[in-house]
Amino acid sequence: MEKKVKNFGYSVTRDRQIDFDANNHDVGKIVALAEPTLHLCISCGTCSATCTASQFTEFSLRQVILLVRRGETKGLLKEVSKCMLCGKCQLVCPRNVSTRNLIIQISRALCNHEVSGSAMLKP
Amino acid sequence: MQKHIVVIGAGPAGLESSANLSNLGFRVTLVEKEEVTGGHLNKWHALFPSLASGKHTIEAIVKGLNPGIKIQTATKVTGIEAVNDYFTVSGHNGWQEKADAVVLTTGFQLFDSHRKEEYGYGIYENVITSADLEKQFASGKEFVNRQGKKPERVGFVHCVGSRDEKVNNLHCSKVCCITAVKQAIEVKQMIPEADVFCFYMDLRMFGRHYEELYKQAQEKYNIQFIRGRLSESTEDKDGNIIVKVEDTLLGKPLRIKVGLLVLMAGMEFPPATKALTNMLGLKNVSDGFIQPLDEVLHSNLTEIPGVFIAGTCSGPKSVSDTMADARSAALAVAEYLK
Amino acid sequence: MTFDLFVLPFFFGLIFLTVVLVQKYSRWIAMMDSSDRVKAGMALFSVNLLKSIKEVVLESLLHRKMFKRNPLLGYMHMSFALGWLLLIILGNLESRVYSGGHINPPYYPIFLKFFIHDKRVLPFELFTLPGFFRFIMDFILLFVLSGLVLALFKRTRSKWFGLKKTTQHNSFDKWAITSLWLIFPMRLLAESFTAGLYQGGGFLTNTLGSIFDAILPLQYLAYPAWWAYSTMLGIFFVTLPWSRFMHIPTEIVLIFLRNAGIEQGKYPGSFSEIELSSCPRCGVCIDVCQMNEVDKTSSTAVYLIRSLRDQQPDKQLNANCMMCGRCLQACPVGIDTLGLRVGARSVDNKSIAMDFSYLKKQPFVGEETGIVYFAGCMGHLTPGVKRAIVQIFNHAKIDFTFLDEDGSICCGRPLKLAGLREAASKLVSENTRMIKNTGAQLLVTSCPICLKTFNNDYQLEGMKVMHHSVYIDKLVTEGKLALRPEELKAVYHDPCELGRGSGIYEQPRNVLKQIAEVADVAEEQENSLCCGGSIGELAMDFTQRNIIRDNALKILCESKPDLLVTACPLCKKTYDSANCIKVKDIAEVVAANLVSVKHQPKTTEMVEQG
Incomplete structure (x- = not known):
């Protein structure tokens, strides 16, 4: 019978990992339903290169989209609140992602999530 | 009676198909809209991955042509009509031929980089295209930018007019990635002290020896690859181009000044050819290129018996792929006329 | 005899309506900002009031804007509004002829012909006061009925009225409109039957009455007809506050408040509620909306307003609008459709809080230049x-x-x-x-x-x-810039925010005309189309945006121009992406055709004279 080693002598820092299984994927599902182009992003970074807000602060729509897709929604609301909705990203996106609606839908989903958070969060 | 085949377009695909068909015993007429044969290859200094000369390559292909082939240059095909079991092909200058089969080797057109205004082509002098760069290489002159200076930095922008729905081109043009690597190396060979950067979304090194060339670019020439697609460029007082990308692997916006920016223009189906395919009733799918009868089994056949396709009219291809496709088209025609 | 039981449906309907309206108006006044209330109060005693009255006559009664759009449509609306008002006013005057000038109960003038059976006095009928009223009342009734006939035709032949698509009404509106449409035929029947029985009535009711008398037992039919007439009025009054016909009493208030200088302000608020209730759902905004091209008719202004008034807001509907302002331009009531949409969106997005605290205040560094x-x-x-x-x-x-x-x-x-x-x-x-x-x-x-x-x-x-x-x-007019004409046929596209948004139509055209031949476009200036690139639209995907873009391009390129000129980077990029015509900004066209001012004195002179 296989015996499990409890401690190899090092402790694994779980915080470093994207714990995909434990993450919250509801936001991604809700957003994708409202704005299906969420799935079209190829992470080329054109949006974040042209982004007005990213000239002044750390903000990348490309990363926001990935974080939503991976279910990494902690602290994300603060991220999306930096957007000025100017629409430059939408004008340069090679995949025709509706970036402005994505921001709005992500914000809405996260707000609803924070209001009724406990119901949606897995233990 | 000897069957007659009209091949439309005398680029590498048309030349190679004609050579093969003629060798197989058919009477071949090769029509070309330009004064000379050779197509885009005439303007291409060197080919990847071996850096073989474009001029020599086209000369070698032409050498293989049977003298029996009738070459009709300076003739723009304006009409193809299916009549019973043959086709009538006619040109703008009154030229007309009857054919038992038609091979379309009409090729591609280079994406017009003016359409990406935010990249500055046609606005900033030091923004050029990959085709412009080949011309510069071919001229044999000293490598300088538009201010007559040796650029300290040269940037290559991948995917210009390809993988970009803002210009209605979702498709990948296939050859630009490796062309950029090739041209980056060539620039480095000419100005060893220059820093060369490639801005890419994905590096698609699909062909034999492509990855090796990429590795060489890293190892021998220290070419830097930055994963990020250009959003826009501006010009400074000295004519340098300031490039805006996100270094997506670092997750930070990046600004960089280059003395010369090269846009890797992609391949498109030429609208002029669309008139021909419309006339025949051929299907151009969403990417604009001609759809073969079956992409795996019958890649040279079309929905119309007797009409064959080869080369880049059925999608972006490298020169070597085009050559192979041209030869396979010749066999398909032979089988059809058997 | 001044009373009969049949007047009760009308009478109670009227009382009900009055109570509801008083309640609604009081609510709106109570909701109003105090500063707006002061403005409104002041406007009651200023020339603004005259301005409002003029506007009410021109728009609410005569339907001037409707006439401009389509004469048939204008006539139809005018016959109902003006005709009915005249029936009420003249009916009241007529009733006083018989009551010695006294004011009568409200139902009395409406049902006058039931209570008074005045015989005709031919051949001098028209020269007597009662005879004159009989004539004029019949004439106006005919006027209203002609509008009704047109309204029926509009159901199936909306194109005659300049409308491709008409509003799809809900059941409340259907009840209201059915009763409204029956009011006047019922009045005609009731008055004709009575005229037939007593040889009274004017040219219309008398003639019809004699014909009916010959073929129908009028003694049994007249009284039920008056009941029916009264009942239709009653039903209409009861349904009115929840139907589109609420616009009748509200539009007048809107005109007054607007002239008093009151703006939409916060949403929801009393002004926005008054605007919502002022929409007659005439459907003029539907056809002009480019959303039709992508099967989003359901998000046009009329449906936005209805959903908001019925308190059934729809986020998708609110988001789907390019905010181009074509509906605003077309609306005969002048409702701020864009403001309402923004208001609705503010409710939808109220949970979203943006945080721009990262913007660090920095001093301006650079030379001051003026x-x-x-x-x-x-x-x-x-x-x-x-x-x-x-x-x-x-x-x-x-x-x-x-x-x-x-x-x-x-x-x-x-x-x-x-x-x-x-x-x-x-x-x-x-x-x-x-x-x-x-x-x-x-x-x-x-x-x-x-x-x-x-x-x-x-x-x-x-x-x-x-x-x-x-x-x-301005630079060209002042002679600081001289331009070289080019062999070029151009069309000019008015960007929404520059044209309808800021009223700038002429200046870019003036400049362009000095360089190129400027061809007319079917939809231009106030009627210019949106390019489809709008940042006002929140949710539409690019497939749909491209359809709108391509349709607009089709209209712009009808005259086969060499160049499409615009004055907005967004319009330029949007049109350019279609790759079907060369697109330039007016500034680019100018920059490419600059000549030295000294060498072109004539051009400058000409401009200065012009």
């Missing part, structure tokens, strides 16, 4: 326009500061259009500070979106804001 140029966010994606502006400024030897050469923050209008007014105001104050710091007297911008918000939402005290097309026109 003139600053602001390309705007989108302008940075059209370097051709930026370069052209710099060339033009340099050519005219004008010192200027390129304010956002190195980028800037957004003007705030996109946020405002998304209903995020509070977030927008943060950007407005940041930009205001930056712009004021330059100390300039003139701000020239390339972006009509920025222009609109600079002029409407910024307090720039003393600084003029101009779109570059206006500034170029």
Whole structure:
């Protein structure tokens, strides 16, 4: 019978990992339903290169989209609140992602999530 | 009676198909809209991955042509009509031929980089295209930018007019990635002290020896690859181009000044050819290129018996792929006329 | 005899309606900002009142705007509104002829012919007072009925009325309209039957009465007809407050408040509620809306307003609008459809809070020049326009500061259009500070979106804001720029925010006409189409945007021009992406055709004279 080693002598820092299984994927599902182009992003970074807000602060729509897709929604609301909705990203996106609606839908989903958070969060 | 085949377009695909068909015993007429044969290859200094000369390559292909082939240059095909079991092909200058089969080797057109205004082509002098760069290489002159200076930095922008729905081109043009690597190396060979950067979304090194060339670019020439697609460029007082990308692997916006920016223009189906395919009733799918009868089994056949396709009219291809496709088209025609 | 039981449906309906209206009006007054209430009170005793009365007569009664759109449609609406009002007023006067000038109970004039059976006095009928009223009342009834016939035709032949699509009504509206349509035929029958029985009535009711008398037992039919007439009136009055016909009493209030200088303000508020209730659902806004092209008729202004009035807001519906303002232009009532949409969006997005605290206040560094140029966010994606502006400024030897050469923050209008007014105001104050710091007297911008918000939402005290097309026109007029004509046929596309949004139509055309032949476009100036690139639209995907773009291009390119000229970076990029015609900004066309002023004295003279 296989015996499990409890401690190899090092402790694994779980915080470093994207714990995909434990993450919250509801936001991604809700957003994708409202704005299906969420799935079209190829992470080329054109949006974040042209982004007005990213000239002044750390903000990348490309990363926001990935974080939503991976279910990494902690602290994300603060991220999306930096957007000025100017629409430059939408004008340069090679995949025709509706970036402005994505921001709005992500914000809405996260707000609803924070209001009724406990119901949606897995233990 | 000897069957007659009209091949439309005398680029590498048309030349190679004609050579093969003629060798197989058919009477071949090769029509070309330009004064000379050779197509885009005439303007291409060197080919990847071996850096073989474009001029020599086209000369070698032409050498293989049977003298029996009738070459009709300076003739723009304006009409193809299916009549019973043959086709009538006619040109703008009154030229007309009857054919038992038609091979379309009409090729591609280079994406017009003016359409990406935010990249500055046609606005900033030091923004050029990959085709412009080949011309510069071919001229044999000293490598300088538009201010007559040796650029300290040269940037290559991948995917210009390809993988970009803002210009209605979702498709990948296939050859630009490796062309950029090739041209980056060539620039480095000419100005060893220059820093060369490639801005890419994905590096698609699909062909034999492509990855090796990429590795060489890293190892021998220290070419830097930055994963990020250009959003826009501006010009400074000295004519340098300031490039805006996100270094997506670092997750930070990046600004960089280059003395010369090269846009890797992609391949498109030429609208002029669309008139021909419309006339025949051929299907151009969403990417604009001609759809073969079956992409795996019958890649040279079309929905119309007797009409064959080869080369880049059925999608972006490298020169070597085009050559192979041209030869396979010749066999398909032979089988059809058997 | 001055009473009969049959008047009760009408009478109670009227009382019910009055109570509901009083309740509604009191609510609106109570909800109003105190400053607005003062404004409204003042307006009651000023020339504003006369202005309002004039507007009510022209628009609510005569339906002038409707007539302009389509004479048949105008006549139809006028016959109902004006005809009914005249029936009420003249009916009242007529009733006083018989009551010795006394005021009668409200039902009495309405059902006068039931109570008074005055015989005709031929051949001098028209020269007697009762005879005159009999004639005129019949005539007006005929006028109203002619409108009714047209309304019936409109059901199946809406194209005659200049409408391709008409409003799909809900069941409440169907009840109301059925009763409304039956009121006048019932009145005709009731009056004709009675006229037949007593040989009274005017030219219409008398003639019909005699015919009916010959074929029908009128003694049994007349009384039920009066019941039916009264009942229809009753049903109409009871359904009115919840139907589209609420616009009848509300539109007048709206006109008055608007003339008093009251604006939409907060949403929801009393003004927005009054606007919502003022919509007659005539459907004029449906056809002009480009959303039809992508099967989004359900998001046109009329349905937006209905959903908001019925308190059934739909986020998708609210988001699907390019805010081009074509409905605003077409609306015969002048409802601020865009403001309502923004209001609805502000409710949808009220949970979204933007945080721009990362914007660190920085002093303006640069030379003060008097003139600053602001390309705007989108302008940075059209370097051709930026370069052209710099060339033009340099050519005219004008010192200027390129304010956002190195980028800037957004003007705030996109946020405002998304209903995020509070977030927008943060950007407005940041930009205001930056712009004021330059100390300039003139701000020239390339972006009509920025222009609109600079002029409407910024307090720039003393600084003029101009779109570059206006500034170029000014330079040309002042002889500081001379242009070379070119063999070129061009069409000009009015950007929504520049044209309808800021009223700038002529200046870019004036400039363009000096260079190229400018061909007419079927839909231009106030009726210009949206390019489809709008930042006002929040949710539409690019497949649909491209359909709208391509349809607009079709109309723009009807005359097969060589060049499409516009004056907005967003329009330019949108049209350019279709790759079907060369697209240039007016500044680029100018920059390519600059000539030295000295060598072209004639051109300058001509301009100055013109």
